[in-house]
Amino acid sequence: MSSIELTPSQKKILEALINLYRDEESAVKGEDIAQEVDRNPGTIRNQMQSLKALQLVEGVPGPKGGYKPTANAYDALELQEMDQAADVPFQHNGELIEGANVQEIDLTSVHHPELCRAEIRLQGSITDFHEGDSIVVGPTPLSKLRIAGTLDGKDDTNNTLILTIDDMQAPYGDAEPLH
Template sequence: MYKLSSAQREILEALVKLYDKHRRLVKSKEIAELVGKDEGTVRNIIAGLKSLGLVESKTGPSGGYMPTLKAYEVLRGFAATEVPVPVRKDGQLLNLVVTSVELIDVLNPEGIRAILRVQGDIEGLEPGDRIKIGPMPYTRLVIEGIVVYIDRYTKQVSVNVRRVTSIPRESVGSIASKQLITLKPNMSIREAAKILSEKMIRGAPVIDDEGRLIGIITLADIAKAVAEGRLDAKVEEYMSKEVVTVREDQDILDAIRLMQKYRIGRLVVLDAMGKLKGIVTRTDILRFISALED
């Protein structure tokens, strides 16, 4: 963090105040009038702030000064996180993570802004992009908004916040579907498709004769079999044998992270002894969160 002199901080705070108020380049004369200093002194201090990357300027009759995103960081501080937070653009995970977030203009009737510090490939981000940040550790917040400004030198991004969601603390078992539909490995794809259609579900665990979990089959797997003209093939030929599971006592945030990591929409739920207890889907989680907002 920069250590500014009292004069530098005073000028920078005045610039930020004027810029936030008028949303245009600020003249040195305006700053001088606000702080009660000579305009030449203000220009000298701003020159130092520019060298620190805290101020940008434009010359000419219509010119002036504006604070960089780093200026907001220096003046207001960032709530740094210990764990990098993922960023998604139009649902796609970017090769980019957020390492700190600051919410500003919380009482502004025009809306909240978020200032993000990021790491990774920032070239994939442009003003106007719709992004989703989170869930964040500890606060469990998810922020959705539109990118309005990118400082590519300092890797900071300004976002107009459209929605903030808090992921509640709740166990997976409390929202998982308990009426579990299971399939057998020697069933035909035709039989499995009929069951999934009748029950209006998108996938089901596959168990052996002893009730042990050995796989999971989804509509996507069945669609592949149909495309290959193999409706009479066995479920075990098309099921996924690598089943991602979650314990019923784990937090729903853990379930969300697993779904994001493996890019899947459902998890098989087990108890502490590894016994099959249910299934939780992305829809189950979204329905639970939405119900809290009603």
């Protein structure tokens, strides 16, 4: 499948739709999406037309109607369908966040330990995260990597938290996890 270039606005609307759809498990009304992304419902309707043309969204008619993401929508956002996502524990200020759904962990500048950063892409809203918050991600399913860090910044368009890494552990072999 060729990659579809989405505008930041389309991307944001599609992510909002996917998140709301996941929470509701039924068609999502344009007004709800409008509220979520802080745009007026007319704008959402226009954007939905283009997202429908790209086959990323389908319209559901009737009183319980609205929009729902197609399988292509997940691909377009490079997300996996939720049932295949591995649950990676995610703690925000010491509290385990249920269903935070870590999509991707990207380690940047690993060869500068004093600059070591991690980018954590979440599925779901990141509005409740603020600079200086403490974040712990992991252990991840395969490598059992666990990263503890301080929130340094965030990228709302990509739903990404940027952490300064305070501590990183990946036990080797069957070593006991470090506490």
